[in-house]
Amino acid sequence: MNEKFLVAEAIEARKNAYTPYSHFQVGAALLTADGTVFRGCNIENAAYTPTNCAERTAFFKAVSEGVRDFSAIAIVGGPEDAKSLEVCAPCGVCRQVMREFTDYEKFIVLLGKAQDVNNSETITWERYTLKELLPFGFGPDNLA
Numbered sequence: 001m002n003e004k005f006l007v008a009e010a011i012e013a014r015k016n017a018y019t020p021y022s023h024f025q026v027g028a029a030l031l032t033a034d035g036t037v038f039r040g041c042n043i044e045n046a047a048y049t050p051t052n053c054a055e056r057t058a059f060f061k062a063v064s065e066g067v068r069d070f071s072a073i074a075i076v077g078g079p080e081d082a083k084s085l086e087v088c089a090p091c092g093v094c095r096q097v098m099r100e101f102t103d104y105e106k107f108i109v110l111l112g113k114a115q116d117v118n119n120s121e122t123i124t125w126e127r128y129t130l131k132e133l134l135p136f137g138f139g140p141d142n143l144a
C-alpha cells in the first residue's frame with residue numbers, strides 16, 4: 001500500500017465536501033483489497049442530523065457497489081480555509097461502520113496531515129489499526 005498516495009487521495013476527496021454549516025471539511029479515501037480507492041467527503045444538511053461524514057460516504061459508496069473487502073482508509077480534515085491540515089480523528093459512528101465491514105485487528109486507519117494542503121510533498125500521517133481506535137466495539141460476531 002502506498003500510504004502517502006492514499007492520504008493524497010483523501011485530500012482530493014475533501015475538495016468536494018459540502019459544508020455550508022460547519023465549514024469543516026473532511027475527505028476520506030478507502031482502499032479495497034484489489035487496490036481500488038473509493039473517495040468520500042462530508043455532506044451536510046440544513047436539518048443537521050442527515051449530515052453524512054466523509055468516512056461513511058466512502059464506505060457506503062463501496063458497499064452499495066458490492067465491495068466489502070477493505071484494507072485501509074485515509075482521513076483528512078480541517079476548516080474550509082485551512083492552509084495546513086492537522087490530524088482529524090474519525091467520529092465514533094464512523095468507527096462503528098468500519099467495524100462492521102473490516103477485520104478490526106488488521107484494518108489500517110491513516111490520519112493525514114499536510115503542512116501545505118496544496119503540496120503533496122508536505123504530507124505526513126499517523127497509522128492506527130481500527131482495534132486501537134475502537135477497542136471494545138460491537139460487531140457482527142456479537143450477534144452470532
Ligand code: THU
Nearest residue numbers: 022024026042053054089090091
Ligand atoms: N465529520 C466527518 O466528516 N468525519 C468525522 O469523522 C468527523 C466529523 C464532519 C461532519 C460535519 O460535517 C463536520 O465534520 C463537523 O462535525
